[in-house]
Amino acid sequence: MATMEAVQFSFTERNLALNKVPIPEVRNPLDVLIKVAYAGICGTDLHILAGEYPCRQMGAITLGHEISGTVVEVGCGTNTIGIFKDGGWAQYVLCPEEQVHKLPQNLTLEQAVLAEPLSCIAHGWDITSPLIVGEKILLLGAGITGALWACVLHLQGHRTVVVSEPNTTRLEMMRKLNTNYKMVTPEQLKKNAQKDPEWYSFDVVIDCSGDVGAIEQGFSLMNSGGKLVVYGVAPPANKISISPYDIFRKEITIVGVRTNPYTFKKALDLIASLGSRYLSHTALGVKPFLLSEYQEAIDTLKKGTIMKAVFRM
Template identity: 55%
Template sequence: MEALRFSFKEKKLELCHLNVPQVTDPNNVLVKVAYSGICGTDLHIIAGEFPCNQFAEITLGHEFSGTVAEVGHDVISLKEGDKVTVDPNSGCKRCSFCHAGKPHFCKVGCVVNTLGIYKDGGWANYVLCPEEQVHLLPAGISLEQAVLTEPVSCMAHGWDLISPVCVGEKVLILGAGIIGTLWVCILHHQGHRNVFVSEPNTVRLELVRKLNTGYVLLTPDQLRKNRDADPCKYSFDVVIDCSGSPPAIEQAVTFLNPGGKLCIFGVSPPQSKIQITPFDIYRKEIKIFGVNINPFTFPKAMGLLGAMGNRYMNFNNLGIKLFPLNQYSDAIDQLKKGSIAKAVFKM
């Protein structure tokens, strides 16, 4: 089989030919991958900016869907031929965080156990997965759409944290990559119409325009100028940062209305710093929410995907482009240039 392998030591990504993994653990499932996405985290890993397995080459890819090819003899919830999507994250199930329903804070499992970051993932024709992390797709969700389950599951967790967001409240989304675009879809689907999107890349803004939401789309420069001219109109009840840009986050705090919420969804480099005036947090009673992956939100994500359907989950309108695995360099280049919102490998 083909697999895209990454070496942290050499900072090298290359296409390899490997044997198909064998099901030796009775609780494992062999998934034949259909679609596998490139996440912004993957780009940070390849650049050496995000922690991953430093001791062995691994197959990257933590967003993927496919078909069950084989199951271990103790697997009871799945069978050969089932269409599935896979949650790459898991906890140890023993620590206080896992027992509190917060496996994303687990220091034994979670990130150090993640498929596609610490263990072999979905940038390959086949991948071994624990049964408990494999989710059967409901009718009406295609394998193509299901590749978005992992990012949408993270957003479902973010939505739980910042809720309630009442229809009519003014929302600002910072960044119109795929995550910002998916936030646009979820907000519009749930009835929100008073939404602004700020993105420096005008190509990405035009991609968002194809969703036909009627949202206000503008660059950061336009946002600043409009804010100076009309601070009342350009003040917000909720700001969702999908950019990971410290200067954008700093500015976003000043845009918040009293009682406002700041959702930090984008991943900034670990060494980044922001400056926020504590007096403003006190005076305006600002609430700041960090969003870290997807504890138990895969079922919610599949519910969202099914509900949004083709109206929102159309790859062409989302700016998602499909690539064969051997065109990984081109896929990464186009993603970095911002000419597409997301790249997905079609196996």
């Protein structure tokens, strides 16, 4: 039986390891076998590794739900790829046909590994619209999702945007996108809001951090009629403390954004529109790793010296 390398997680042992496993076989007529080119490491994956987010608990599971690659075999269910069903941190992955999307010829596999996070942003855009040019927007978090939100906002003409992030290295990486957005730490945001409360009050706050303190700070700086967009994935047990009276007084709308229902086509269109102007891996702080470098990839991402780690096969 032909085998492949896969980075697998054991929920019961809280252990991540590079294993030799059989290459999946196409047995269902609606399955597609993909030879993986790139597979991203998502913040959700880090929550899974920390035991803070549910995943398949029986046996070892191959993580990775951000995948680009080449079809090598087709059979012509659904559990989430890389969370409840083996995913793309491997040389091959078996996917349901309905979850496979053909790339236009002008898109690269390198760009396409960002399709899954962009499909989530596309869904967020849909349910928070209208986002009106001229509104003041606060982005909380300068990881890859914050960076991609910044790219999409800039593409759509938004210029009055502030990005808040405690990691100054990530703020410096965000500056490479040349959006001219204001980059501040949470402490700088607090001081600026005290000095100039009129400018540092926001019509839209988009949380990409999943951090309780960041969300509470963002909420405190909202204008009347504002929208709070809860986009970042927080551990399920975490709670925020906000005043119901302030929600009432300011007529605040709170919007939750969960994953990417039926928005992959929009994500591919976004990639085509964003192009190399925004989606350079270098500018976005995306660093490739081999599967065998999985621990270095996880550690580097946790240190915050890169925006995103991807496995390159």
